[in-house]
Amino acid sequence: MSQSAKDRSKFKFRLYGAGDAQNSAQAVANLTALCRAYLKDRHAIEVVNVFREPKRALADGILMTPTLVKLAPSPAPKRIVGTLSQTQPVLQALGLETLAT
Amino acid sequence: MKSLRSPLARRSSKAPTGIVGFDEITGGGLPHGRTTLLVGGPGSGKTILALQFLVHGAQHCKEPGIFVAFEESSKRIAANAESFGWNLAELRRKKLHFMDAQPMSDLVQSGNFDLSGMLASLGAQAKAMGARRIVFDALDVVLALLPDAAAKRREVYRLHEWLLACELTGLITAKAGGDEASSFSQQPFGFMQFMVDCAVILSHSVVQGVSQRNLRVQKYRGSSFDENESPFLIGARGLEVDAMRTHVRANVKVSSERVSSGVKRLDTMLGGGYYRGASVLITGFPGTAKTTLAGAFAEAACKRGERTLFVSFDSDSNEVVRDLASVGIQLGHHLKNGRLRLASARTITGSAETYLVRIKTLATEHGARCLVIDPMSTWSKSGNDSSAHSVAERLTDWSKASGITLVCTSLLDEMSSQSEGGSSLHISTLADTWIKLSYLMQAGERNRGLSIIKSRGTAHSNQVRELILSDAGVTLADTYTAGGEVLMGTLRWEKEGAERAATEVTEVAGKLRRVRLDAEEAELEVRVKSLQVELDAKHVEKALLARTTESRKGELSQGQARMKELRGADAAAPGRKSP
Numbered sequence: 281m282s283q284s285a286k287d288r289s290k291f292k293f294r295l296y297g298a299g300d301a302q303n304s305a306q307a308v309a310n311l312t313a314l315c316r317a318y319l320k321d322r323h324a325i326e327v328v329n330v331f332r333e334p335k336r337a338l339a340d341g342i343l344m345t346p347t348l349v350k351l352a353p354s355p356a357p358k359r360i361v362g363t364l365s366q367t368q369p370v371l372q373a374l375g376l377e378t379l380a381t
Numbered sequence: 382m383k384s385l386r387s388p389l390a391r392r393s394s395k396a397p398t399g400i401v402g403f404d405e406i407t408g409g410g411l412p413h414g415r416t417t418l419l420v421g422g423p424g425s426g427k428t429i430l431a432l433q434f435l436v437h438g439a440q441h442c443k444e445p446g447i448f449v450a451f452e453e454s455s456k457r458i459a460a461n462a463e464s465f466g467w468n469l470a471e472l473r474r475k476k477l478h479f480m481d482a483q484p485m486s487d488l489v490q491s492g493n494f495d496l497s498g499m500l501a502s503l504g505a506q507a508k509a510m511g512a513r514r515i516v517f518d519a520l521d522v523v524l525a526l527l528p529d530a531a532a533k534r535r536e537v538y539r540l541h542e543w544l545l546a547c548e549l550t551g552l553i554t555a556k557a558g559g560d561e562a563s564s565f566s567q568q569p570f571g572f573m574q575f576m577v578d579c580a581v582i583l584s585h586s587v588v589q590g591v592s593q594r595n596l597r598v599q600k601y602r603g604s605s606f607d608e609n610e611s612p613f614l615i616g617a618r619g620l621e622v623d624a625m626r627t628h629v630r631a632n633v634k635v636s637s638e639r640v641s642s643g644v645k646r647l648d649t650m651l652g653g654g655y656y657r658g659a660s661v662l663i664t665g666f667p668g669t670a671k672t673t674l675a676g677a678f679a680e681a682a683c684k685r686g687e688r689t690l691f692v693s694f695d696s697d698s699n700e701v702v703r704d705l706a707s708v709g710i711q712l713g714h715h716l717k718n719g720r721l722r723l724a725s726a727r728t729i730t731g732s733a734e735t736y737l738v739r740i741k742t743l744a745t746e747h748g749a750r751c752l753v754i755d756p757m758s759t760w761s762k763s764g765n766d767s768s769a770h771s772v773a774e775r776l777t778d779w780s781k782a783s784g785i786t787l788v789c790t791s792l793l794d795e796m797s798s799q800s801e802g803g804s805s806l807h808i809s810t811l812a813d814t815w816i817k818l819s820y821l822m823q824a825g826e827r828n829r830g831l832s833i834i835k836s837r838g839t840a841h842s843n844q845v846r847e848l849i850l851s852d853a854g855v856t857l858a859d860t861y862t863a864g865g866e867v868l869m870g871t872l873r874w875e876k877e878g879a880e881r882a883a884t885e886v887t888e889v890a891g892k893l894r895r896v897r898l899d900a901e902e903a904e905l906e907v908r909v910k911s912l913q914v915e916l917d918a919k920h921v922e923k924a925l926l927a928r929t930t931e932s933r934k935g936e937l938s939q940g941q942a943r944m945k946e947l948r949g950a951d952a953a954a955p956g957r958k959s960p
Binding site: 296298299301303304306307310330331334335337338341342343344345346347358359360361362363364365366367369370372373 | 480481482484485488489490491492493494495496497498499501502503504505506509523526
C-alpha cells in the first residue's frame with residue numbers, strides 16, 4: 281500500500297466511554313486533539329456511552345473504559361484502552377508514527 | 382471505607398454453594414447479596430469452587446449466574462468442568478452466562494482506564510437474565526493492567542459498590558503467590574480482604590510428597606463459621622470439603638441394636654454383637670486374620686440385606702473376594718447383586734484427607750450402613766503422620782453421625798512394642814469396641830488368639846479365644862489353661878483328645894459294670910427258679926407219700942377185717958391204727 285493511498289483512506293473511530301466520567305472525557309478530548317493533528321479531515325468519531333448502551337458494550341466485549349476501537353481502515357480493528365494521554369503508543373498502534381516524526 | 386450495607390441486612394440469608402462440607406462450615410453458604418473473596422495459589426481449585434457455586438445456584442436455587450472469566454477462556458473452563466457432570470451446555474442456554482473478559486495480548490494501553498465498561502455491560506446482562514450470582518474469576522489478571530496500587534484499589538471499590546448496588550451475590554477469585562497465607566495481605570489486593578464480607582483461603586501444599594489441599598474461611602461478617610482449616614479435594618462431582626462435625630456430634634442418635642460380627646461365638650463374647658453405629662477396631666500384626674474378621678462382618682451385613690462398603694488398602698478387590706472365599710466367606714454374589722461394594726484404594730494416592738473424602742463420598746453414594754476399612758493404618762504412612770489421626774477421628778465421628786457401623790482394621794508394627802496402645806494412629810481411644818488379634822508362639826506353633834480389649838456399653842468376655850480359620854469359616858475355640866499357660870493349637874487339640882479318651886474310659890467301665898450286674902441278676906433268677914421247681918417236687922412227693930400211706934392204711938384195715946373174717950376173731954384186736 282502506497283503512502284498516498286494510506287493518506288487518502290478515512291479513519292473511523294468508535295470510543296466507548298463511561299458517561300461523563302473523568303477518564304472518558306479525557307479520552308474524548310485527547311482523541312479529538314490527536315485526530316486534528318494527524319488526521320485532519322479524514323476521520324470520523326463515534327462516542328458510545330456504555331451506561332446508556334450497555335448491551336452494545338456487552339456485544340462488543342468492552343471491559344474497560346475508555347476504549348478506542350479503530351474500525352477503518354483495515355487491516356484488523358485495533359483497540360486501545362485508556363485516556364489516550366500518551367500519544368506515542370497510540371500513534372504506533374494506529375500506524376501513524378511515520379506522520380508524527 | 383465502610384461498606385454500604387445496613388444493619389438490617391446483617392441477617393441476610395445465605396446462598397448455598399452446593400459444595401459438600403463448605404455449606405456446613407459457613408452455616409449455609411456464601412453471604413447472600415454480598416461479596417466474597419476467594420484467594421488461593423495456582424491450581425488450588427478457585428475456578429472450580431466458583432463455578433460450582435454458580436452451577437448450584439442455577440440448578441437448585443433458581444439463581445441464574447454470570448461467570449466473568451478474566452484468565453481462561455470460557456470455552457476452556459467449560460471443557461475442564463465437563464467431567465463433573467454439571468451439564469453446563471444445558472445451563473448456558475438460560476441460567477448461566479459466561480463472559481469472556483481476558484485482556485487481549487495485543488491490547489494497547491495509553492493512560493488511565495477503569496472497569497465501568499465491563500460493569501455496565503454486566504449490569505445489562507444481569508438484568509436481562511435475572512442473574513442473582515456473579516463470579517469474577519481471576520480478578521488479579523485485570524488488576525495487573527492498572528498502573529498503580531491506588532488505581533487497583535479504586536477499581537476494586539468500584540466493583541464492590543457495583544455488586545452491592547446490584548444486590549448480586551458476588552464471588553471474586555484472586556491468585557495469591559506461594560502457599561503462605563501471610564503473604565496475602567502484602568498483595569496489591571490484600572485490602573480486598575478487609576472490604577469484603579467473607580473471605581475464603583484455599584491452600585495447596587505438599588507435605589513429604591503428598592498433596593494436601595486445605596480451605597479456610599478467614600472471615601465471615603455477621604455469621605459464625607468454622608475457623609479451622611478444612612481439607613478438601615477435587616472429586617468426581619466437584620469440590621468436596623471435609624467439614625469437622627463437632628457441632629453435629631452431640632445430636633448423634635444412639636442405637637442399642639446389635640449387629641452380628643459374622644462370627645457366632647464372637648457375638649456371644651460381645652453380648653450379642655457390635656452396636657449398630659459403633660466403630661470397631663481390629664488390631665493385630667500382619668497375618669493375624671484382621672481382614673478375615675472384617676470380611677466376616679461384611680458378609681453378615683450383606684446377608685442381613687444391608688448395603689456395605691468394603692475399602693481395601695492392601696489388595697485388589699478381586700483378591701479380597703478370592704482370599705476371603707478360601708475361608709468360607711463368600712462375597713462374590715453380594716458383590717454381583719450390588720449390595721456390597723468393594724473399593725480397592727491401592728490406586729488412590731494422596732493425603733489421608735483424600736481417602737477420607739473419597740470414602741465418605743463412596744459410602745454416601747452406595748447408601749452404606751456398614752463400612753469396612755482395611756487397614757486404616759495405611760493412612761499414617763507417606764507424610765500423613767500429622768493428619769492421619771484427625772482423619773481417623775473424623776471418620777469415626779462421621780460414621781457415628783450417619784449411623785454407619787464402622788469396622789476398621791489397623792496394623793500393628795511387628796517392631797513396635799507389644800503394649801496395648803501400639804496403634805500408631807491412637808484410634809484405639811476412639812473405637813467403641815477394640816478387638817486384638819495376636820499370635821501365641823508355643824510348642825513350635827503360631828496360633829491366632831483373639832481378645833476383646835474393650836467394648837463400650839457391653840459386658841464382654843475377658844477370655845482369650847483361639848481364632849480358627851478353615852474353609853468352613855471362622856470359628857472361635859475355647860482355649861485351655863494348664864499350669865497358668867494358655868493352650869492353643871496342637872496343645873489344645875491334645876488336651877481335648879485326652880479329655881475325650883478319659884470320657885470313653887468312664888463310659889466303658891460303666892457299661893461293663895452293668896453287664897456284670899445283669900449276669901448276677903440272671904444267675905439269681907435261675908437259682909430262684911430251680912429252687913421253686915425243687916419245692917414243687919417236694920410238694921408232689923409229700924402228696925404222694927400221704928396218698929400211699931392212706932391206701933396202705935385202708936389196705937391194712939381191709940386185710941385185718943379179712944383176717945378177722947378168716948380167723949373169725951371177735952373184737953377188734955389192738956394193733957396198728959390208721960394214721
